[in-house]
Amino acid sequence: MREVAIIGIGMTEFGELWQKSFRELVAEAGVKAILDAGIEGENIDAMYIGGMSTGRFIGQEHVGSLALEVAGLEDLHIPATRVEAACASGGVAMHQGYIAVASGMYDIVVVGGAEKMTDVVGGEATNILASAADREWESFFGATFPGLYALMARYHMHHHGTTQEQLAMVAVKNHHNGSLNPKAQFRREISIEDVLNSPIVAEPLHLLDCSPITDGAAAAILAPVDIARKYTDKIIKIKASVQACDTLSFHSRSRFDSLPAAVHAAKKAYEMAGVKPSDIDVAEVHDCFTIAEIIAIEDLGFVEKGKGGKATEEGLTALDGQIPVNTSGGLKAKGHPVGATGVAQINEIVMQLRGEADKRQVKGATIGLTHNVGGSGGTAVVHILEAI
Amino acid sequence: MGVARYWREIPARYNLIGKKCEICGKVYFPPRTICPKCRRKSIGKMQDYKLSGKGTVESYTIIYTPPPEFEGKAPYAIALIKMEEGCYLTGQIVDCELDEIHIGMKVEACFRRIQEDGKRGAIYYGYKFRKAES
Numbered sequence: 001m002r003e004v005a006i007i008g009i010g011m012t013e014f015g016e017l018w019q020k021s022f023r024e025l026v027a028e029a030g031v032k033a034i035l036d037a038g039i040e041g042e043n044i045d046a047m048y049i050g051g052m053s054t055g056r057f058i059g060q061e062h063v064g065s066l067a068l069e070v071a072g073l074e075d076l077h078i079p080a081t082r083v084e085a086a087c088a089s090g091g092v093a094m095h096q097g098y099i100a101v102a103s104g105m106y107d108i109v110v111v112g113g114a115e116k117m118t119d120v121v122g123g124e125a126t127n128i129l130a131s132a133a134d135r136e137w138e139s140f141f142g143a144t145f146p147g148l149y150a151l152m153a154r155y156h157m158h159h160h161g162t163t164q165e166q167l168a169m170v171a172v173k174n175h176h177n178g179s180l181n182p183k184a185q186f187r188r189e190i191s192i193e194d195v196l197n198s199p200i201v202a203e204p205l206h207l208l209d210c211s212p213i214t215d216g217a218a219a220a221i222l223a224p225v226d227i228a229r230k231y232t233d234k235i236i237k238i239k240a241s242v243q244a245c246d247t248l249s250f251h252s253r254s255r256f257d258s259l260p261a262a263v264h265a266a267k268k269a270y271e272m273a274g275v276k277p278s279d280i281d282v283a284e285v286h287d288c289f290t291i292a293e294i295i296a297i298e299d300l301g302f303v304e305k306g307k308g309g310k311a312t313e314e315g316l317t318a319l320d321g322q323i324p325v326n327t328s329g330g331l332k333a334k335g336h337p338v339g340a341t342g343v344a345q346i347n348e349i350v351m352q353l354r355g356e357a358d359k360r361q362v363k364g365a366t367i368g369l370t371h372n373v374g375g376s377g378g379t380a381v382v383h384i385l386e387a388i
Numbered sequence: 389m390g391v392a393r394y395w396r397e398i399p400a401r402y403n404l405i406g407k408k409c410e411i412c413g414k415v416y417f418p419p420r421t422i423c424p425k426c427r428r429k430s431i432g433k434m435q436d437y438k439l440s441g442k443g444t445v446e447s448y449t450i451i452y453t454p455p456p457e458f459e460g461k462a463p464y465a466i467a468l469i470k471m472e473e474g475c476y477l478t479g480q481i482v483d484c485e486l487d488e489i490h491i492g493m494k495v496e497a498c499f500r501r502i503q504e505d506g507k508r509g510a511i512y513y514g515y516k517f518r519k520a521e522s
Contacts, residue, residue, distance in 0.1 A: 150449035203450040251476040
């Protein structure tokens with residue numbers, strides 16, 4: 001296996017981008033990453049693009065081919081593949097790109113992720129997102145996607161004493177970070193009261209405990225470390241890329257206060273990278289709901305099981321905390337264009353490790369981690385990156 | 389949805405028929421083709437098994453923002469229920485005040501209308517749960 005580096009990143013602004021189509025989003029993120037890496041179309045060996053439900057959001061499948069066309073690379077006949085794993089589509093696309101380069105099959109690979117979620121109206125977006133859950137045995141009976149995370153939240157609160165306020169503190173922190181990120185969907189601060197007074201979606205989760213519906217795309221360019229030096233001095237090495245899966249349905253899992261796939265992926269990633277949780281300087285985790293971030297920091301070993309709420313309250317994960325989490329604003333404030341999220345997390349960590357994160361820069365960050373989850377935990381992807 | 393998609397799940401949804409692994413004796417609901425403990429040894433050895441319908445609430449939520457098929461039904465309760473056979477499932481809790489629901493509550497299955505496919509489409513039935521008699 002070869003060592004793999006990220007030599008370029010790019011992403012669009014995240015938000016309700018009515019003026020931009022899926023194609024324009026893909027083109028914008030891809031072009032930014034290609035220019036950032038300083039590569040030419042002729043250098044590209046393959047493309048992987050994460051998209052959760054392009055078929056239902058814009059009625060368009062086969063978006064690998066579409067991505068190649070919008071990039072103007074069809075004459076090179078580059079293999080372009082769409083990757084799907086619900087909200088972890090982007091993370092799995094990264095993992096596929098990593099495998100392709102590490103194996104020696106391809107040298108330069110473009111990984112992308114995109115979702116255009118605001119071209120559908122009414123409750124349709126929520127309905128499409130519910131397809132990440134088990135249609136026959138969860139959604140059929142009236143369980144919504146926030147509903148499944150609400151079951152996790154109530155369970156965690158009951159068994160570990162996590163409070164509604166601690167959940168709200170995740171949203172407050174991430175909105176603060178989002179206010180420092182020019183690409184974030186929500187660039188404004190909120191208070192604990194704002195969260196607790198927002199409408200209830202699925203008790204105990206309020207509207208401001210939930211990540212939004214977002215349009216956006218992100219991309220990253222991968223290359224073997226020895227070739228990467230030809231293109232850039234700002235080499236970010238992928239020390240670990242691990243995907244793990246579990247049951248589709250939440251009720252069939254072995255635990256309800258944890259995502260066993262994420263625990264498994266994290267353990268293997270730490271082994272692969274030869275680092276410990278305490279070595280991580282900055283992390284982007286999958287906070288699709290506030291409870292998800294609390295469970296994530298436990299699953300990643302930053303804190304003991306059950307201590308995630310308390311740790312959040314004590315500021316462990318704040319921008320100036322011991323282990324800043326979701327410096328970008330996370331899914332909550334930066335926005336969550338599902339297929340793009342895993343690649344957008346990589347963008348943030350690369351910026352942090354390059355020292356380009358401006359007002360939200362974590363000083364001296366050299367090792368960062370991303371944690372991307374599909375559905376209620378059916379897929380989890382963990383990447384560990386290091387500036388070399 | 390096509391009627392066949394609904395029809396083939398009727399035994400499980402109407403009568404809580406799951407599967408029991410003949411090798412290890414573990415009961416699965418929703419039904420599974422392969423026992424994840426015994427794997428290949430369980431192939432062809434998964435027998436139909438009717439659950440008692442009795443269980444305990446392990447977690448619950450009140451849905452205020454429902455999906456389109458449940459428009460007008462909110463607020464309603466969804467629970468993670470541990471059945472007495474040891475398997476878990478997801479279902480609605482009905483026939484009680486929402487604030488009566490709690491973790492540890494004993495429940496039993498009942499047969500109810502779940503949703504309908506628009507005004508003229510099929511009506512889908514299945515299990516919901518209510519407070520257990522005893």
